[in-house]
Amino acid sequence: MPVQHDIAEDASAERDEIVAVMIDQVGRLLASEVSVERLTAMERGDAVPELWDKFAELELPLAMVPENAGGIGLDIAQGMRLIRLCGYHAAPAPLVETMLSLHLWTRAGGEPISGPMTFASPRAGRLQVESLGSRLRVYGKLRRVPWSNDGHLLAAGEGREGRAIILLPASAFEKVSRRSIANESRADVTVDLALDEPAKGVVLPIDAQAMEDVLQLGALMRAQQMVGAMQRVLDISIGYSQERAQFGRQISKFQAVQHMLASCATEYAAASAAAEQAGELWGRAGQELAVAVAKARCGEAAGHVAATAHQIHGAIAFTKEYMLHHFTRRLWSWRDEFGNETFWQSRLGHLVCTKGGAALWPLLLGEIAI
Amino acid sequence: MSTDFRFASLQLPPSAIEIRRRIRAFMREELDAGRYDPQISSWNTWDEEFTRRAGEAGFIGMVWPKEYGGSGATDLDRFVVIEEMLAHSAPCFAHWVADRQTGPQILRFGSERIKRTYLPAIAAGRCYAAIGMSEPNSGSDLASVQTRATRCSGGWRINGTKIWTSSAHRAHVMIALVRTAPANGGRHDGLTQLVIDTSVPGITCRPIYNLCGHHDFNEVHFQDYFVPDDAVLGEVGQGWKLVNHELSFERSGPDRYMSDFRLILDMVDRIGNRPDALQSVEVGRLFAHLSALRRMSAGVAGLLAQGQDPYLEAAIVKDLGTSFEQSVPEIARRLIETQPSSEDDDAYGRCYTETRLFAPGYTIRGGTREIMRGVIARGLGVR
Ligand SMILES: Cc1cc2nc3c(=O)[nH]c(=O)nc-3n(C[C@H](O)[C@H](O)[C@H](O)COP(=O)(O)OP(=O)(O)OC[C@H]3O[C@@H](n4cnc5c(N)ncnc54)[C@H](O)[C@@H]3O)c2cc1C
Numbered sequence: 001m002p003v004q005h006d007i008a009e010d011a012s013a014e015r016d017e018i019v020a021v022m023i024d025q026v027g028r029l030l031a032s033e034v035s036v037e038r039l040t041a042m043e044r045g046d047a048v049p050e051l052w053d054k055f056a057e058l059e060l061p062l063a064m065v066p067e068n069a070g071g072i073g074l075d076i077a078q079g080m081r082l083i084r085l086c087g088y089h090a091a092p093a094p095l096v097e098t099m100l101s102l103h104l105w106t107r108a109g110g111e112p113i114s115g116p117m118t119f120a121s122p123r124a125g126r127l128q129v130e131s132l133g134s135r136l137r138v139y140g141k142l143r144r145v146p147w148s149n150d151g152h153l154l155a156a157g158e159g160r161e162g163r164a165i166i167l168l169p170a171s172a173f174e175k176v177s178r179r180s181i182a183n184e185s186r187a188d189v190t191v192d193l194a195l196d197e198p199a200k201g202v203v204l205p206i207d208a209q210a211m212e213d214v215l216q217l218g219a220l221m222r223a224q225q226m227v228g229a230m231q232r233v234l235d236i237s238i239g240y241s242q243e244r245a246q247f248g249r250q251i252s253k254f255q256a257v258q259h260m261l262a263s264c265a266t267e268y269a270a271a272s273a274a275a276e277q278a279g280e281l282w283g284r285a286g287q288e289l290a291v292a293v294a295k296a297r298c299g300e301a302a303g304h305v306a307a308t309a310h311q312i313h314g315a316i317a318f319t320k321e322y323m324l325h326h327f328t329r330r331l332w333s334w335r336d337e338f339g340n341e342t343f344w345q346s347r348l349g350h351l352v353c354t355k356g357g358a359a360l361w362p363l364l365l366g367e368i369a370i
Numbered sequence: 371m372s373t374d375f376r377f378a379s380l381q382l383p384p385s386a387i388e389i390r391r392r393i394r395a396f397m398r399e400e401l402d403a404g405r406y407d408p409q410i411s412s413w414n415t416w417d418e419e420f421t422r423r424a425g426e427a428g429f430i431g432m433v434w435p436k437e438y439g440g441s442g443a444t445d446l447d448r449f450v451v452i453e454e455m456l457a458h459s460a461p462c463f464a465h466w467v468a469d470r471q472t473g474p475q476i477l478r479f480g481s482e483r484i485k486r487t488y489l490p491a492i493a494a495g496r497c498y499a500a501i502g503m504s505e506p507n508s509g510s511d512l513a514s515v516q517t518r519a520t521r522c523s524g525g526w527r528i529n530g531t532k533i534w535t536s537s538a539h540r541a542h543v544m545i546a547l548v549r550t551a552p553a554n555g556g557r558h559d560g561l562t563q564l565v566i567d568t569s570v571p572g573i574t575c576r577p578i579y580n581l582c583g584h585h586d587f588n589e590v591h592f593q594d595y596f597v598p599d600d601a602v603l604g605e606v607g608q609g610w611k612l613v614n615h616e617l618s619f620e621r622s623g624p625d626r627y628m629s630d631f632r633l634i635l636d637m638v639d640r641i642g643n644r645p646d647a648l649q650s651v652e653v654g655r656l657f658a659h660l661s662a663l664r665r666m667s668a669g670v671a672g673l674l675a676q677g678q679d680p681y682l683e684a685a686i687v688k689d690l691g692t693s694f695e696q697s698v699p700e701i702a703r704r705l706i707e708t709q710p711s712s713e714d715d716d717a718y719g720r721c722y723t724e725t726r727l728f729a730p731g732y733t734i735r736g737g738t739r740e741i742m743r744g745v746i747a748r749g750l751g752v753r
Contacts, residue, residue: 234373238750258747265373265746266690269683273377273669274662280379289661296658342651349654353645357635361457364657364664 012075019078022063026082029054030089036323042092043183052093052116060095064103065112071102076217077279079103080224084275087228087334090326092184094118094147100221101154104214108165108204116151120189121338122215127166127191129159129203136195136203138166144186144337148175153189156214157203163211164203168193182329216291218338220282223275223291223298226334229327230268230302233309236324237261240313251312260308267301274298285369289348296344299335306331372751375683377669382446389447390454396427397458408459409717412632413625414586414728416540417461418498425495429455430465431473432493438477438485439493449623449671453664456628459635467537468492471619472499472545476565479603479612484565488543500538502546502566502590503613506531510741512547513557513610517592519548519564525598526550526564528572531591538588539575541568546592547613550606561609563616565601572596582727583712620736622670622684627663627691629732630698633725634660636718637702649705656701659694663687682749689742692732699726 033051055061064079065071074082079099086096094116101117120142127140142155150170157164168191175187195202238261241252251257278294281287306328310317317324335341351370352360362368382390400406406420424430433448434440452470455462473492476484491497508514517530528548538544544566551560566573572595578587604612634656641649666687673680702722708714710723733739747753 231373238373238752241752252752255744258752259740259743261750261752262689262743262746265375265750266686268373269375269377269686270659270662270666270690272375273665274658276377277379277661277665292654293658293661296654297662300655300658341655345652345654345658346647346650347654348657349645349650349652352653352657353638353641353649354643356643357637357639360635360638360657364661 015072015074015078018072019074019081022058022060022072023081023085025058026060027085029058030085030091034089034091036326039090039092039323039326040320051091052095055093055095056114061098061102061114061117062112064099065106069106070112071106076220076282077276080220080275080279083221083224084228084231087225087330088232090229090232090330094151096221096225097146098151100217101152104165104210104217105154105167105204108206108210110165110167110204111201113152113167116147117154118145118147118151119154119214119218120145120156121218122156122211123339123343125155127155127157129157129161129164129166131159131161131197132194134197136197136199137193138195138203139192140190142189142191144178144180145175145189146180146337147185148173148187148189149185154214155191156206156211158211161205163206163208165206165210165214166203167201180333182326182333184330184333212288215338216288219295219344220275220278220291222334222337223271223278223294226298226302226331227268227272227275229330229334230264230271230298230305233305233324233327233331234261234264234268236327237264237309237312240316244314257312260312264305264308264312267304271298271301281366284366286366288370289351289363289366292344292348295339296341296348299341299344302331302335372749375686376673376680377666377683378672379665380446380668380672382450383444385444386446386450389443390450393429393451393454396424396429397454397460400460401458406461408632409636409721410724411459411461412629413456413460413462413466414629415461416463416537416586418464420461421464421498422495424455424460424462424465425493430469430493430495431489434473434477434489434493439490445675446671449668453624453628456624456631459632463537464498464540465492465495466625467501467541468497468499468543470623470625471501471616472543474619475545475563475603475612475616478615479563480565481600481602483600488565491542497543498537498541500535500541500544500568501616502532502535502538502544504532504534506533506589510738512613513553513561515547515549515561517546517548519550519562519597521550522596525596525601528564528566528592528595528597531589533587533589534578535575535588535590536586538568538590539577539585544568544590545603545616547609550609558610560607561613562606563603563609563612564597565603566595566597567601570596581730582724617737618679618681618684620688622667622674622680622687622691624664624667626688626736627660627667627694629695630725630729633698633702633721636721637706640706640718652701652705656698663691663694667691682746685742685745685749688736689739689746693739696729696732699729 062071067073097118101119125142130137153168157166173189173191175189178186180186244251274294274297278290281290316322431440432443519526519528550562574591575588577585714720
């Protein structure tokens with residue numbers, strides 16, 4: 001049991017209020033700014049600078065930076081509520097990635113920087129860090145880096161001296177533009193830099209857990225975005241089923257359609273529970289298991305919800321004209337990033353089998369860690 | 371918004387943490403003494419001796435007031451006790467129905483005599499209960515029940531037939547849903563719940579053997595069976611409201627996703643600590659499902675304990691949980707080659723076989739999957 005201090009609880013309750021206000025503000029901002037037209041428009045280009053400016057005005061990028069580093073100091077569970085909201089609206093600027101990159105960077109001791117920021121999945125490549133006398137060579141390839149166009153990129157690196165987290169301005173790497181299945185920017189990045197030692201403010205040493213956290217935080221981020229997008233897909237589907245009429249009645253009156261909606265709701269509910277749990281257990285003994293559960297469960301639910309929502313819509317959602325695809329394609333994209341279901345299930349299964357049947361129940365309750 | 375579901379994390383009170391320690395000590399003692407075999411048991415296993423010991427130890431009816439045999443424990447304390455029993459594959463069936471729904475229903479709606487007659491005995495682990503809802507022509511459409519009670523001096527005379535009545539041949543008490551008046555106004559009117567004392571003449575049970583070859587089910591005939599007035603639950607004519615209240619106890623508990631727990635544990639042990647790729651992935655998937663379900667079920671327990679009525683969330687847990695537990699034998703058979711036989715020399719093979727045979731009922735009992743999806747659709751506002 002974690003020791004609980006009243007002061008810490010007060011501060012956390014205060015932050016909960018801040019989160020509620022932020023959720024409200026951001027929800028309204030996204031609802032008014034992220035129109036279907038805009039989502040469609042941004043599929044042709046990358047940035048939506050006006051939107052970024054609005055995020056910056058609300059200091060959203062600093063949401064998860066500790067207070068003593070000049071941020072708002074939301075914890076992971078609180079920040080994840082914002083991230084879920086961004087998923088609900090398919091927020092088309094790298095706000096989510098920026099919030100978490102800044103969190104990772106400042107946690108490693110870096111100074112907060114302004115402007116959009118992103119981080120690469122350690123499963124998509126790690127940079128090598130090599131000491132060459134007074135200089136440091138940083139090189140490697142990173143595949144499918146989200147939103148690397150206009151800001152800083154954070155990447156995990158390793159070398160003889162250990163592990164590091166590395167901050168690179170957009171000018172410091174080459175990239176080949178690539179887009180995800182949802183047409184979000186996912187460039188392949190090549191880095192080959194020589195830096196003067198000590199490369200303070202660029203290369204910061206981190207420990208093994210912090211390195212692992214880059215992957216896990218990315219997985220949790222995508223899981224929560226998926227939960228948001230699944231809720232949106234469900235809401236859109238409920239709405240459509242009540243508008244569309246066939247055989248002289250709303251299709252929502254057909255039991256087959258009702259059952260499709262119910263199964264979407266059920267999968268989304270499970271995903272939501274799993275993702276929320278992982279946010280709450282972040283930083284505690286159960287973190288790794290909970291993140292693996294969240295990414296695996298959300299990814300599985302995403303596939304089901306997307307497929308079923310398309311079925312509910314008929315042909316209309318098989319077009320670029322109707323909005324459902326903005327969300328279903330993101331589900332198909334996000335579930336495969338920072339480790340797909342198979343990756344996380346396999347990790348989980350390996351852990352469970354290694355511990356044996358007797359440990360399964362305590363593991364489920366979070367009583368023993370791994 | 372209708373899609374903002376409530377599955378918040380459950381903060382267990384200190385009492386529940388203490389209860390967990392106690393129930394675990396109890397289960398450990400049971401296992402150490404070899405009093406039941408976890409490999410062939412589940413909450414659907416009938417074991418009167420286990421129930422008596424659990425009752426004596428204070429684990430049955432624990433949320434009821436002391437005067438009725440309980441200890442005034444909280445609903446969350448009980449949640450912990452039942453999930454631990456399931457996690458230990460304890461043979462709970464003899465008290466399950468009484469503890470989960472019949473007792474609470476009697477406590478809330480029964481007369482003083484009925485409460486005194488049954489509750490302390492249930493809590494002591496010496497009184498078993500049955501559910502008299504379904505009939506040959508009334509399954510999902512429960513409001514169409516035809517068993518009839520007609521007014522007589524001092525009470526009611528029942529005639530009719532109930533079916534699928536689990537454990538009726540062993541139960542001391544049953545709550546039956548019967549028609550006490552024609553459905554004039556609406557089909558939900560004129561129904562009443564009555565407390566049936568199975569030792570009174572006028573009631574007979576015909577055994578029905580289930581897929582596993584067990585005699586759990588019965589067809590129960592009432593012939594001029596007499597029920598005194600003080601055995602009516604709530605008000606005459608309010609049976610529909612009451613039966614729905616009773617069903618709500620059934621829906622979101624750990625018994626909706628842990629029925630196969632022994633098979634899961636056995637399977638993991640059988641796979642051993644060097645799982646192949648498929649085994650890792652499937653066991654991981656299974657764990658992820660269980661973890662989400664446990665969180666959801668605990669969340670609903672928390673809401674129930676606050677006096678809320680999360681019927682939508684409860685139906686979601688039942689639909690998801692029972693579909694999950696039904697899938698477990700299908701997963702197991704792909705991970706460990708077995709040719710199912712109840713006579714397998716190997717305990718795992720017998721466990722798999724039994725579970726395989728038992729699993730079809732999971733998505734039927736307590737309201738079918740389709741009925742649950744209808745409840746969920748209603749909650750979403752499309753019905
Ligand atoms: C293991 C087990 C234990 C049981 N124990 C008890 C007990 O102790 N006491 C008791 O009273 N009952 C008990 N039952 C009975 C149980 O409550 C009923 O089986 C259940 O309510 C379904 O009724 P039915 O079997 O008549 O199926 P039906 O209602 O005839 O359903 C048959 C099929 O039609 C579908 N269907 C029916 N209506 C609809 C609809 N409106 N929309 C869509 N699909 C529909 C069902 O989902 C199902 O797939 C038990 C059942 C099982 C399996």
